[in-house]
Amino acid sequence: xxxxLMDGSVKEFENAENMFVIAKSISNSLxxxxxxxxxxxxxxxMSYVLDxxxxxxxxxxxxxxxxxxxxxxxxxxxxxxxIRLFPKTKVTIGPAIENGFYYDFDPEVQFVPEDLEKIExxxxxISKEDIKIERLEMSREDxxxxxxxxxxxxxxxxxxxxxxGEMLSFYKQGDFMDLCRGPHVPSTSYIKAFKLKSxxxxxxxxxxxxxxxxxxxxxxxxxxxxxxxxxxxxxxxxKRDHRRLGKELELxxxxxxxxxxxxFMPKGMVLKNTLIDLWRKEHRKAGYVEIQTPTxxxxxxxxxxxxxxxxxxxxxxxxxxxxDFAIKPMNCPGGILNYKNKIHSYKDLPExxxxxxxxxxxxxxxxxxxxxxxxxxxxxxxxxxxxxxxIEEEIIGVTELIDKFYKGIFGFNYTIELSTKPEKxxxxxxxxxxxxxxLEGALKKMGREYKINPGDGAFxxxxxxxxxxxxxxxxxQCGTIQLDFNLPERFDINYIGEDGEKHRPVMIHRVIYGSIxxxxxxxxxxxxxxxxxxxxxxQIKLLTINEDVVPYAKELQQILEDxxxxxxxDDRAESIGYKIREANGKYKIPMQLIIxxxxxxxxxxxxRRFGSNEQVSMKLDDFLKYVVEEAKIKINx
Numbered sequence: 336x337x338x339x340l341m342d343g344s345v346k347e348f349e350n351a352e353n354m355f356v357i358a359k360s361i362s363n364s365l366x367x368x369x370x371x372x373x374x375x376x377x378x379x380x381m382s383y384v385l386d387x388x389x390x391x392x393x394x395x396x397x398x399x400x401x402x403x404x405x406x407x408x409x410x411x412x413x414x415x416x417x418i419r420l421f422p423k424t425k426v427t428i429g430p431a432i433e434n435g436f437y438y439d440f441d442p443e444v445q446f447v448p449e450d451l452e453k454i455e456x457x458x459x460x461i462s463k464e465d466i467k468i469e470r471l472e473m474s475r476e477d478x479x480x481x482x483x484x485x486x487x488x489x490x491x492x493x494x495x496x497x498x499x500g501e502m503l504s505f506y507k508q509g510d511f512m513d514l515c516r517g518p519h520v521p522s523t524s525y526i527k528a529f530k531l532k533s534x535x536x537x538x539x540x541x542x543x544x545x546x547x548x549x550x551x552x553x554x555x556x557x558x559x560x561x562x563x564x565x566x567x568x569x570x571x572x573x574k575r576d577h578r579r580l581g582k583e584l585e586l587x588x589x590x591x592x593x594x595x596x597x598x599f600m601p602k603g604m605v606l607k608n609t610l611i612d613l614w615r616k617e618h619r620k621a622g623y624v625e626i627q628t629p630t631x632x633x634x635x636x637x638x639x640x641x642x643x644x645x646x647x648x649x650x651x652x653x654x655x656x657x658x659d660f661a662i663k664p665m666n667c668p669g670g671i672l673n674y675k676n677k678i679h680s681y682k683d684l685p686e687x688x689x690x691x692x693x694x695x696x697x698x699x700x701x702x703x704x705x706x707x708x709x710x711x712x713x714x715x716x717x718x719x720x721x722x723x724x725x726i727e728e729e730i731i732g733v734t735e736l737i738d739k740f741y742k743g744i745f746g747f748n749y750t751i752e753l754s755t756k757p758e759k760x761x762x763x764x765x766x767x768x769x770x771x772x773x774l775e776g777a778l779k780k781m782g783r784e785y786k787i788n789p790g791d792g793a794f795x796x797x798x799x800x801x802x803x804x805x806x807x808x809x810x811x812q813c814g815t816i817q818l819d820f821n822l823p824e825r826f827d828i829n830y831i832g833e834d835g836e837k838h839r840p841v842m843i844h845r846v847i848y849g850s851i852x853x854x855x856x857x858x859x860x861x862x863x864x865x866x867x868x869x870x871x872x873x874q875i876k877l878l879t880i881n882e883d884v885v886p887y888a889k890e891l892q893q894i895l896e897d898x899x900x901x902x903x904x905d906d907r908a909e910s911i912g913y914k915i916r917e918a919n920g921k922y923k924i925p926m927q928l929i930i931x932x933x934x935x936x937x938x939x940x941x942x943r944r945f946g947s948n949e950q951v952s953m954k955l956d957d958f959l960k961y962v963v964e965e966a967k968i969k970i971n972x
Contacts, residue, residue, distance in 0.1 A: 692714050
């Protein structure tokens with residue numbers, strides 16, 4: 336038997352061997368750290384016996400696939416611990432998820448948060464017992480009998496949905512056995528770095544007509560260091576939570592009278608309008624014009640665009656004069672009507688048309704999350720109408736504009752994904768091939784790295800997704816460039832070519848912020864509420880030491896406001912230490928000016944920056960020159 340390894344080397348064995356023995360023949364360390372193996376590309380347990388020639392790749396515990404296996408095995412470990420502690424609990428399903436796992440239970444008595452500590456302690460005990468995890472096979476009929484005897488009615492229901500005569504795989508560890516495809520780690524001792532996090536409700540099979548179960552969420556990693564690092568990350572993410580900071584900084588709130596429909600407070604509107612002003616300025620420079628289209632449009636328009644048939648479940652509808660209308664979930668059909676409103680020549684193209692459109696999309700209440708997942712948001716849309724020959728140039732232009740915003744202004748690094756045709760799509764395969772080739776060609780011409788994201792395009796065209804990385808390493812998908820040959824065809828739009836004949840334009844849909852509301856949420860968490868001075872709702876706070884200096888502070892406030900700076904005056908009869916702590920700690924004001932007797936008499940200011948204990952005295956005239964430059968947007972080259 337010949338085994339070809341990933342480095343191209345070949346090992347020969349006289350007899351069939353399991354994967355552990357094969358790994359050990361290469362090195363003891365490989366055998367110890369491997370939790371599974373790929374045999375001709377198919378994942379197998381380390382106990383799998385190989386009896387033929389094959390290509391073999393071992394899966395280390397600290398790899399992405401290895402950690403996924405650990406997490407799945409941790410779900411089984413938790414279920415075993417629960418059954419040991421609460422024997423009358425019924426088990427259902429327990430998959431691995433990002434960074435961890437969960438398992439849904441039907442307990443005799445509802446779990447309480449204190450139970451998580453007991454379960455976790457029992458899991459650690461089972462881990463130390465180093466119980467071998469074995470894969471077994473059983474017929475559907477025998478499996479039904481086995482779980483009926485245990486009173487595990489949920490497992491019986493799952494198995495009965497499987498076709499008759501099929502052999503099923505199970506994983507057994509001591510006194511616990513679960514239906515599962517696997518693979519799993521060789522023994523419970525491999526599962527060491529885990530933490531139970533929370534309890535939640537979950538309907539059996541996700542159906543609200545079924546019984547409400549209890550779901551226990553946990554984290555699991557390959558080793559303790561990775562777990563500790565992730566727990567620190569969660570702690571930092573909690574500090575940056577935009578919902579909490581949004582309330583503390585008086586930026587926005589969400590009311591029970593409008594779930595998913597955010598309210599922006601005055602400071603939040605300053606932040607939002609600053610982003611919009613920047614958007615308008617940069618788009619004018621890039622050759623865009625701006626339009627506004629109606630929020631509610633006739634059903635016939637949405638049928639023509641394909642949204643009514645492909646996006647209906649996400650749309651809010653109404654009836655006007657006995658005719659169906661829909662609140663727009665996207666701006667594109669209105670943008671196409673704007674284009675169609677007049678005759679275009681090839682000399683007019685490309686036509687770049689932007690719209691800050693307020694769109695509405697139905698989201699399930701359980702998915703709503705502050706500004707990150709809402710039902711109404713402002714989309715910084717633009718549609719570019721062009722000739723086929725202009726495709727590459729325009730995609731490059733949009734990418735460079737995105738680059739200016741993400742890297743130049745906000746300092747984000749980002750990656751690009753090419754999302755291809757989804758299952759639910761309109762248009763011929765030929766059109767999709769042309770569109771995907773157009774996007775890929777532009778990226779290659781720019782020398783940009785990208786990866787393919789199969790099947791994740793919009794229903795009307797493929798797209799480039801731009802994913803930014805924030806200050807603590809999280810990835811957020813924001814900008815997109817969607818190339819569309821379909822909607823121009825469906826709406827029968829055209830331009831007059833150089834030959835005097837009608838030709839079909841190609842269309843780009845693109846956003847940079849994506850949802851302005853969501854982008855604000857990302858910025859709040861990225862900056863932890865401490866915005867750069869150009870973006871901060873309040874740029875400067877004047878802090879008076881006593882009543883006598885208030886007239887000078889008010890004069891200074893007026894001077895700064897006349898310079899279009901955003902200024903607040905704190906002349907309360909509070910200690911200066913209290914005022915500094917509030918301006919610095921709670922409101923995170925970028926610049927604080929401490930005004931005392933010396934400053935008032937000498938027409939000076941005492942400057943203190945956010946996060947610093949240093950105070951610098953400056954003459955007023957010098958400060959005014961300095962602060963104008965300080966408040967400008969800094970663009971990184």
